[in-house]
Amino acid sequence: MEQLSFKEQCQQYLTERWNDIVQLLEAEEIREPLADEFELKQKIHDCLTSKIKSYRYVLPTQLLSKCVDHSLDCRSLQVADESEGSFDARTIAHLVIVPFDSMNQDVLGGSKEPYVNNPLRCPAVSLAYRERQRNKSDWDKLIFVLDNIQDQNDLNYTRKIFDQILYEIYKLLEDVTVIYPTPNRISLERTIKLLKDFLSERSGGDRLEAIATSLFRTISEKFKLFDSVKRQKVNVADASSGMVADIECYLNNEIVFLVEVKDRRLSLTQLNAKIDIARANQIKEILFMAQQGTEESNRNDIEKKIIQEFTSGQNVYVANLLEFSKGILILLGEKGRIDFLSKIGVELDNTKSPIKDRKAWANLLREI
Numbered sequence: 001m002e003q004l005s006f007k008e009q010c011q012q013y014l015t016e017r018w019n020d021i022v023q024l025l026e027a028e029e030i031r032e033p034l035a036d037e038f039e040l041k042q043k044i045h046d047c048l049t050s051k052i053k054s055y056r057y058v059l060p061t062q063l064l065s066k067c068v069d070h071s072l073d074c075r076s077l078q079v080a081d082e083s084e085g086s087f088d089a090r091t092i093a094h095l096v097i098v099p100f101d102s103m104n105q106d107v108l109g110g111s112k113e114p115y116v117n118n119p120l121r122c123p124a125v126s127l128a129y130r131e132r133q134r135n136k137s138d139w140d141k142l143i144f145v146l147d148n149i150q151d152q153n154d155l156n157y158t159r160k161i162f163d164q165i166l167y168e169i170y171k172l173l174e175d176v177t178v179i180y181p182t183p184n185r186i187s188l189e190r191t192i193k194l195l196k197d198f199l200s201e202r203s204g205g206d207r208l209e210a211i212a213t214s215l216f217r218t219i220s221e222k223f224k225l226f227d228s229v230k231r232q233k234v235n236v237a238d239a240s241s242g243m244v245a246d247i248e249c250y251l252n253n254e255i256v257f258l259v260e261v262k263d264r265r266l267s268l269t270q271l272n273a274k275i276d277i278a279r280a281n282q283i284k285e286i287l288f289m290a291q292q293g294t295e296e297s298n299r300n301d302i303e304k305k306i307i308q309e310f311t312s313g314q315n316v317y318v319a320n321l322l323e324f325s326k327g328i329l330i331l332l333g334e335k336g337r338i339d340f341l342s343k344i345g346v347e348l349d350n351t352k353s354p355i356k357d358r359k360a361w362a363n364l365l366r367e368i
Contacts, residue, residue: 009068010096018100021166026354033164040148043141044161045168050138053109054117057101058125058142060108060169061093061115063149063162070155075125075146077115083124090115105176105355107169173355180345180361182338183368188329190368191337196322197364199291205263206353207361208321212261212289213247214343215325222336226251233351244277245286258286266290266318268298268305275309275316287317287324294318341365 004012024030034041047059065087066074073085080086093115101108114120122129125142133139149158186194198207213231220226226249247259260274266288278286294302306316329337345365348358 006069007091007095010064010092013068014064014096014100017163018166021163022170022356025167025170026356030167033160033167040145040161041164041168043144044164047138047141047145048108048165048168048172050135050141052119052135052138053111054114054119055135055138055142056108057093057097057111057114058120059145059165060100061089061097062125062146063158063165064096065089065092066149067155067159067162070153070158073124074149074158075143076123077120077125078123080123086123090120104169104173105178105359107172107176170355174352176355178345178349178355178358178362180342181365182342182345183365184338185334186337186341186368187334188326188337191329191341192322192326194341194364194368195325198361199321201360202263203354203357205261206351207357208263208289208291209246209261210344210347210351210353210357211325212259212321214340214347215321215328216247216249216259217343217347218332218336218340219328220249221339222332225249226257227253231347231351244281244283245274255281255283256285258283260286260288262288262290263292265292265295266302267295268301271302271305271316275305275314279314284313285315287319289321289324290318291321293320 021030032041034044044059048056050056062074066072069087071085072087073083076083076086077089078086079088094113097108098112098114101110111117119133119135119139122132125139125146127143130136130139130143145161149161152158195211198211201207209231213229216226216229220229228250230243230248230250232243232246244255245258246261248255249257249259258274258278260270262270271288274286274288278284302318306318309316329340332340345358345361348361
């Protein structure tokens with residue numbers, strides 16, 4: 001089997017670590033790699049967000065290279081450094097880190113050749129080249145991090161810090177602006193397919209909530225049924241957020257309609273609990289947007305409960321989002337549908353939805 005080049009090894013290691021960290025972060029199953037090293041952590045963050053754009057690429061490039069070949073001196077920028085372990089870091093920066101940056105919304109700044117810019121046109125990140133730097137403070141931070149790694153000279157520690165760098169990059173993605181190319185026109189059928197495609201990947205309810213919230217906000221604006229529509233962030237308990245449901249619709253400063261969003265089957269327990277809350281707050285209208293329907297084992301009991309509640313003055317509805325939205329999207333017309341689609345991107349941004357969900361929505365719009 002042909003041996004991978006150094007560049008290919010770096011690409012492979014970066015991909016493996018990034019995929020692992022993203023998966024753990026999105027499942028909320030990761031502890032921050034450097035949770036107990038505040039100063040080092042802060043300096044890493046400062047370097048990745050430096051006003052000198054070229055500096056943002058240094059730690060990912062230098063640490064990735066040393067993770068793959070630990071004999072390298074992570075402070076070296078050029079072979080001309082002539083110190084033990086010197087190497088051409090520019091190749092890894094431009095052929096590995098720059099494409100990675102491009103695939104992740106230019107989170108580091110979108111520079112195509114960061115290592116040819118003046119700040120990094122020197123042999124190494126060291127005090128010897130401090131005076132030529134315009135931002136000496138951030139240069140010192142780079143030195144601090146890289147000296148720390150080189151002094152420790154421990155592979156496990158190096159890889160731990162590299163994981164922290166990837167962790168920080170992922171966190172920075174939360175604030176990255178994603179461009180949503182909303183179409184100038186769209187048919188009813190294409191709109192439904194677009195929503196179906198977006199919902200085809202599970203997201204813990206986040207995508208479903210974003211669509212439902214955007215739909216009710218569009219209803220509020222176009223049909224004047226509500227004055228405002230509020231939504232709590234997914235996975236936040238109703239009680240702790242001060243809300244009584246996932247989505248609350250207000251009229252004359254009172255909640256008149258509740259929407260509870262479920263990307264799994266609705267259970268009888270969930271139904272009863274939310275009805276009790278609605279009753280306690282004297283809210284008569286409640287919709288369960290249950291994308292997978294109701295639990296089969298409790299289906300008859302759920303139907304009986306809904307009928308029973310109606311006789312006592314409580315209106316309870318269970319619907320699938322795509323089925324529910326179809327008639328509304330007809331009434332909205334083409335202009336209203338376009339407005340609705342634009343609101344989904346805004347909602348994803350406002351609630352800082354995971355970057356993969358925001359990118360997925362942007363990519364689907366781009367395909368129209």
